[in-house]
Amino acid sequence: MADTNDIVLGFWDGHDSGAALLVDGRLVCAINEERLTRRKLEVCFPRQAIRACLQEGGLRGEQVVQVAGCTADWAKTISRLWPESKERYYRLRRRLAWPGLLDPATRLAKYHLTEWPGNRLTRWLSEQALGRELAALGLGEARLTLMDHHLCHAAAAAWTSGLDDTLVITLDGVGDGRSGSLHWFQGGKLRPLASVAARDSVGIFFEQVTTLMHLRELEDEGKVMALADYAPPPDPASNPLLELIEVRELGFHARLHASGLARHLKRLYWSQPQERFAALAQQALETWVVQLVRQALAHTGGHRLALAGGVFANVRLNQRIRTLPEVEHCSIFPHMGDGGLALGAACLAGAPRTPMLSDLYLGPALAAESIAEVVRASGLPHRYLGDPVPEAARLLTAGRIIGWVQGRMEYGPRALGARSVLARPDLPGVRDQLNIRLKKRSWYQPFCPTLLDSEAQRLLSDHHGPPDRWMTSLYHVREPFRVPLAGVTGRDGSCRPQMVADDDPGRLARLLTALRQTTGFGVVLNTSFNPHGAPLVHTPREAIDAFVSMGLDHLILGDWILDRP
Ligand SMILES: [Fe+2]
Known part of the structure; x- marks a missing residue:
């Protein structure tokens, strides 16, 4: 067990709130509240995310001596003292509430108020409000430090860059x-x-x-x-x-x-x-x-x-x-928005090891027993596969669209093959089918490929640096490959890839290798597995519900496969 001084919990309690836990300089868990409350880009205090981090680290709240939050300006402090104001803005922004006649005045006030930096008073008021929230989670004795907003963004970028x-x-x-x-x-x-x-x-x-x-x-x-x-x-x-x-x-x-x-x-x-x-x-x-x-x-x-x-x-x-x-x-920090501030705050308060990120599978894992239980109770046709890679490769090659849920959940805004929907990128009409029928997104939104490093070298013309593991940039697809990669290539011939090491022992890399043998391309269309307007699925139950509501062909959940009834 690490010395308690080496346990640092970072949290962020604004737009896309979340928590991150560093133990002995190692990032043990990082998750955003939306995945747990099921409200996309959640804004409430990240109670469930903090609990999930503690659980993943096998810790009780009292064992954490160092807690780092972020931002003490006027707007943030007011939202801490009156959480209803934050909730109201969230509902307006997500079109869940009618803005009303005061909307122009509210916007004007927002543009001015958010520009005011904090001072000793706002810092003290913020600490009082946050102290009450932390005490309710058993973290009342922990030392709370509030870091600067941009310093947290910078810390996350710096320490994860290697x-x-x-x-x-x-x-x-x-x-x-x-x-x-x-x-x-x-x-x-x-x-x-x-x-x-x-x-x-x-x-x-x-x-x-x-x-x-x-x-x-x-x-x-x-x-x-x-x-x-x-x-x-x-x-x-x-x-x-x-x-x-x-x-x-x-x-x-x-x-x-x-x-x-x-x-x-x-x-x-x-x-x-x-x-x-x-x-x-x-x-x-x-x-x-x-x-x-x-x-x-x-x-x-x-x-x-x-x-x-x-x-x-x-x-x-x-x-x-x-x-x-x-x-x-x-290097672009993959959780670049405010959702990544908790990790930045933890970096500033702790002593992170570098390189800090080897992968982004930092959320809670799926327990095999709970998967088996939920699959059997689903009432849907199902089979136990053990290793799902050969069957997934066969189905994708045959043109099926599958939900793919494996291991620990991704951290950040992109699905990276742990909670993904996968399809062949050359499937005729796949983009419209996924956008309009299955995911109910705007017709012009592109889809992204997940591909092997060796395929990135072969298929992309402006990829010269280290592999892009986290879909943080566009790349140009070489002209001859734009038709076979039509489902993941934009109008200007670009795509936003996730690159996977050829020798990665994980299931995703093995799936891509199998697809290269059957389709000629170690590439798969990869989009986030979530029903319209909801965050990425988290639990096996949510995965099955999303599979049914989205009308996918198959769901591969851990070692199991479920078929559409
Ligand atoms: Fe920010």
Whole structure:
């Protein structure tokens, strides 16, 4: 058993709340509350996530002496004192409540309030509110430290990158009065270089574009990026959005405050087709961030990058950065949004070992007994397979769409082959079938491939660096392979792959190897296993319910297979 001083629990209690547990510098468990409360991007205090971490670590609350949270600005503190305000915003944002006549005034207040940094009073008030929550979980005696929002993003990026002598850049909407930060990471220490003020936020800019297009802010920004693919590339000389933010040496300067920006964008939007407006916004974001990155690399003389913050959920932007000639290695923290803050807080409070992440299967595992019990009680046709790989390969080759649930659940926003829906990428009409019929998503959203490292070398034209294990960037599919990979290739010929080592002994790698023998490609279409609007499935029961409601052909659950009745 580790010394109690070596046990550090990190948590985040805002948008996509969650917890992460470090024991003796090793990441034992990390999970977000949404998977347990079943509300996507949950905002409540992460009680169940903390309990899950303790259970996974075999710990009682009293054994934890060090607890690290994050953010003590005014907006966050108010939401801790009045959790109803947080719940109200969550319901509005997810279109579960009607905004009402006060919506414009509420938005105006939000844009101003979220920019205010905290002070000693907000910190004290936050600590009191959080102390009560922690005490209820048996963590009342633990030492609570509240870390800075962007420092947590930076810590998560730095310690999980496996890099040293690295420029660390964080960009998001806003937190603790900042929308970005630049640090130099060396010898396990983060040295601050510069900050981006809250009012100069490129994250808020993209959030406002998302809202304006009647999509959900903090959730549907990826849809804006996907829709941009359906417009011709805009001419930068006639992009009116580019002038809204100026890139200064190590930061941004916004010409308008967020409240004025919303009105200005509305005026520009009304005369544009939706996909063109998305393309203008995407081009503006890429231009600003790429310029900042280049200037920061030139300023520091660095060639390595570690990135985090919600802005880096934009995989098209990440592709631009990754392929810059001066970038030798670009590591993007896979849980880049606020959902990853708990891990960052734990890194700052503890002494994480590096490299910190070998994989992202950090959630609770499936117990074999509970799977068998639930499968037998399901009333669905089922068989015990033992090793499910040969049967899964046979079914996928035959064109079936299967749910695939194995081992510990993935951490972060992407399904990585532990709670996935899998299909052949060359199945005719697979994209529409999955988007419209099975997952009920927007028709233009792309799907991603999971492929072997050797296949990444063969099939992708701009893959030169280390393998991308966590779907953090786009890559170009070589021209001759765009038809056989049609289900996972965007209109511009790009895809967002998860690369799996050929010699990985796990079932996913063996499945890909088997598919290469039968289909000629060690590639599978991999999308998250969740019913429309819900988080990734967690328990065997949820997997079976989702299998039935989504109408998949088969479900492979641990060592078992269930068939559609
Ligand atoms: Fe953030």
